[in-house]
Amino acid sequence: MPHHNDPHANDPHDDRSHMDQRPETIEEYRATYEELVGFVPPRVQARFAASSEANPEVLLAQERLRNLIMYPEALDQKTVQLVLFGILHAKLSDAAKLHGLAARRAGASWEELRAVIDLAFLFTGFSAANRGPQLLAEIAQMETGTHE
Secondary structure, three states, rough: OOOOOOOOOOOOOOHHHHOOOOOHHHHHHHHHHHHHHHOOHHHHHHHHHHHHHHHHHHHHHHHHHHHHHHOOOOOOOOHHHHHHHHHHHHOOOHHHHHHHHHHOOOOOOHHHHHHHHHHHHHHHHHHHHHHHHHHHHHHHHOOOOOOO
């Protein structure tokens, strides 16, 4: 729901209202990953497979919370994914490449991803800077459809 002084209130390209209808079923939550990165990442697939049978209510609770946080009204998905990419890259997490891919799918440029890598360097140091080019290469490879 737009706020009165929201500069994006009438912007047709603003995707912050994207989640007006939130998922409700396990299958609908699984589909959010496919929309975000183009596939369901292997660890997420494994969690869904195990929890769908063993504890579907916990899986639904986890996914509801993830969905509420990952699709805020205040931020568009490109911004959300750039922030997550930066956080995960600063933590040297391999999940950074998934959120880098999601940022690209949401319209982020290579220059924006490089700028986020540079920001991560400020708080993580040379590990983030040294890992950045490889991370961008992995994202580029994932964009061509070859993901691991």
